[in-house]
Amino acid sequence: MTTRTERTVRAGDREIFVAEAGAGPAVVLLHGGGPGATGAANYQANIEALARRFRVVVPDLPGYGRSTKDIDRRDPFGSLADGVRGLLDALGLETAHLVGNSYGGAAALRLALDTPGRVGRLVLLGPGGIGTTRELPTAGLNRLLSYYTGDGPSRAKLEAFVRGYLVHNGRSVPDELIEQRYQASIDPEVVANPPLRRPAGVRALWRTDLTRDPRLRRLPTKTLVVWGTEDRVNRPSGGFRLATTLPDCTLLLVPRTGHWVQWEQAPLFNAAVTAFLTGEPA
Numbered sequence: 001m002t003t004r005t006e007r008t009v010r011a012g013d014r015e016i017f018v019a020e021a022g023a024g025p026a027v028v029l030l031h032g033g034g035p036g037a038t039g040a041a042n043y044q045a046n047i048e049a050l051a052r053r054f055r056v057v058v059p060d061l062p063g064y065g066r067s068t069k070d071i072d073r074r075d076p077f078g079s080l081a082d083g084v085r086g087l088l089d090a091l092g093l094e095t096a097h098l099v100g101n102s103y104g105g106a107a108a109l110r111l112a113l114d115t116p117g118r119v120g121r122l123v124l125l126g127p128g129g130i131g132t133t134r135e136l137p138t139a140g141l142n143r144l145l146s147y148y149t150g151d152g153p154s155r156a157k158l159e160a161f162v163r164g165y166l167v168h169n170g171r172s173v174p175d176e177l178i179e180q181r182y183q184a185s186i187d188p189e190v191v192a193n194p195p196l197r198r199p200a201g202v203r204a205l206w207r208t209d210l211t212r213d214p215r216l217r218r219l220p221t222k223t224l225v226v227w228g229t230e231d232r233v234n235r236p237s238g239g240f241r242l243a244t245t246l247p248d249c250t251l252l253l254v255p256r257t258g259h260w261v262q263w264e265q266a267p268l269f270n271a272a273v274t275a276f277l278t279g280e281p282a
Helices: 076-090 103-114 139-145 155-166 175-185 188-192 202-207 214-218 237-243 266-278
Strands: 004-011 014-021 026-030 055-059 096-101 119-125 222-228 249-254
Touching: 004 076, 014 076, 026 076, 026 103, 055 076, 076 103, 096 103, 103 119, 119 266, 139 155, 155 175, 222 237, 222 266, 237 249, 249 266
Parallel strands: 026 055, 026 096, 096 119, 119 222, 222 249
Antiparallel strands: 004 014, 014 055
16 A cells, blocks of 8 residues: 655645655646545545556645635635645645646646646546536536535535535445545534635636636647546536647546546546556557
């Protein structure tokens, strides 16, 4: 079993909790924005496999887990990108490969758009921010955004979201993971200031649609986009939008799989990401 270390590092004005494993080129795994999300929980089926070839860096994004509960809601993806860039600085990493799921995918893409020289290769896994102002929100996204509203958070709401919207096969998610995420979701700091909310105002709404950014067509970063065909949170059509917009993009569609390809299809995902990041045949 690969040895894993955990620590909290100072990244600008934030404290970022980070787990690390393995050695080699740095790969930063950025988790999604669902209630109770943390880096290690989202990628628990991937860290050890990737650590055989890479230095795997797995932070809790700002607003989540054991990191500072601070996100600029006027520009959430830019705020997250700043946090990740600050983490790279704190770890002495001039460049790193980025793997981002959902909310973390939007943060990874925004970081690459703002500072492409800091990103080696980019893996976007059902990323957020792709066409978000062009269509009505999906049922899964509405469930995510309403977790802290109404009658507030509950284990039943969390279980319904994870098993009904994050995965195609709800039975693949163990009760222990549901409980872990639920406990993280009711942290008093998080309940008082939920990290993911509906954008407030037209400017913030437009900033959460990265396909409106003209830099997308000029982004030099070699990119792999992975999307489950049964994704109920972010529409798989976003994969085609990225594949026809980014200059150097490969699209991998995974059938009978939901928003969590890295969980439901872990061996395929681990092999595809390793091959893409190393440039070796899959």
